[in-house]
Amino acid sequence: xxxxxxxxxxxxxxxxxxxxxxxxxxxxxxxxxxxxxxxxxxxxxxxxxxxxxxxxxxxxxxxxxxxxxxxxxxxxxxxxxxxxxxxxxxxxxxxxxxxxxxxxxxxxxxxxxxxxxxxxxxxxxxxxxxxxxxxxxxxxxxxxxxxxxxxxxxxxxxxxxxxxxxxxxxxxxxxxxxxxxxxxxxxxxxxxxxxxxxxxxxxxxxxxxxxxxxxxxxxxxxxxxxxxxxxxxxxxxxxxxxxxxxxxxxxxxxxxxxxxxxxxxxxxxxxxxxxxxxxxxxxxxxxxxxxxxxxxxxxxxxxxxxxxxxxxxxxxxxxxxxxxxxxxxxxx
Numbered sequence: 310x311x312x313x314x315x316x317x318x319x320x321x322x323x324x325x326x327x328x329x330x331x332x333x334x335x336x337x338x339x340x341x342x343x344x345x346x347x348x349x350x351x352x353x354x355x356x357x358x359x360x361x362x363x364x365x366x367x368x369x370x371x372x373x374x375x376x377x378x379x380x381x382x383x384x385x386x387x388x389x390x391x392x393x394x395x396x397x398x399x400x401x402x403x404x405x406x407x408x409x410x411x412x413x414x415x416x417x418x419x420x421x422x423x424x425x426x427x428x429x430x431x432x433x434x435x436x437x438x439x440x441x442x443x444x445x446x447x448x449x450x451x452x453x454x455x456x457x458x459x460x461x462x463x464x465x466x467x468x469x470x471x472x473x474x475x476x477x478x479x480x481x482x483x484x485x486x487x488x489x490x491x492x493x494x495x496x497x498x499x500x501x502x503x504x505x506x507x508x509x510x511x512x513x514x515x516x517x518x519x520x521x522x523x524x525x526x527x528x529x530x531x532x533x534x535x536x537x538x539x540x541x542x543x544x545x546x547x548x549x550x551x552x553x554x555x556x557x558x559x560x561x562x563x564x565x566x567x568x569x570x571x572x573x574x575x576x577x578x579x580x581x582x583x584x585x586x587x588x589x590x591x592x593x594x595x596x597x598x599x600x601x602x603x604x605x606x607x608x609x610x611x612x613x614x615x616x617x618x619x620x621x622x623x624x625x626x627x628x629x630x631x632x633x634x635x636x637x638x639x640x641x
Contacts, residue, residue: 323374327366405439405442409438412438445579464502464503465502466502466616467502467617468617469495470499472512477491477493477516477531480516487524487526489526491530491531492530495533495542499533500614500615501611501612501613502614504591507591515580516529516531519546519548522549524547524548525572530544530545531544535613537613540610541608541609542611545606547603550604551597551601556599559597560581560582560585560595560597584609588610592611595609596608
């Protein structure tokens with residue numbers, strides 16, 4: 310992402326303004342303007358005092374420039390996010406609907422002439438296009454909601470194994486000709502304190518990405534391990550992996566990274582951005598490890614609990630967890 314450039318006019322106005330202030334300080338020092346203009350009592354020259362006043366003005370000038378730069382950066386980032394969101398809606402959301410309408414129209418017009426195998430193929434294409442559209446819409450709505458929703462999270466005790474199994478069951482319907490094995494290695498009766506929809510969305514996006522970038526016949530595994538007051542959940546694949554440069558881009562909306570999968574699958578690049586937002590909202594961190602042609606390991610943490618359901622929710626209200634800032638993606 311290119312750094313936003315502070316508009317030259319703003320810098321010129323600020324520089325001229327502070328230069329005039331400094332000029333007036335020294336004019337007053339040498340010409341005693343209050344004495345000459347307002348007939349005030351004459352004052353002796355005191356360059357040390359004027360130097361001190363000049364230093365104060367320079368400090369204020371630096372502070373103003375820094376604040377201006379920060380405000381412009383925020384505006385730049387907000388505009389970039391809005392532009393990327395419109396780009397997703399205009400392009401990425403159109404493609405699956407085009408496929409959906411095309412397959413449906415072909416099936417409707419030629420139903421009696423098509424063989425059973427052709428009907429199954431078209432039906433499968435319709436299902437995959439509809440599922441992709443639904444997933445993209447869910448990501449868009451969740452991301453927009455996170456940007457405007459100021460209400461605190463409402464976590465409850467969730468069975469992680471059941472959530473992972475539910476996610477993998479849904480993904481098994483979509484692997485198609487890739488024939489990818491999806492393995493749930495999360496221990497049973499492992500409970501996390503989080504919002505159900507948030508964890509489901511995180512798992513769906515991570516597993517979907519792993520399948521997308523895995524080669525036919527590969528394996529995608531979800532692991533979980535409790536450590537202290539946290540549960541570390543990892544989604545591992547042996548797919549195409551990422552370069553170090555790509556790893557720095559995947560969590561940023563302004564540098565949204567979207568590459569075709571091993572079977573030509575397309576995507577919006579919103580998945581990992583949303584994962585980061587949801588995990589941080591739940592009080593956890595996201596860590597990314599990847600190596601080209603060897604695979605990717607995305608690990609995130611969630612607060613651990615021993616209680617399932619509303620009891621854990623009530624306990625969380627008594628002692629809320631604080632969000633932890635996600636570190637920059639790193640490569641081991």
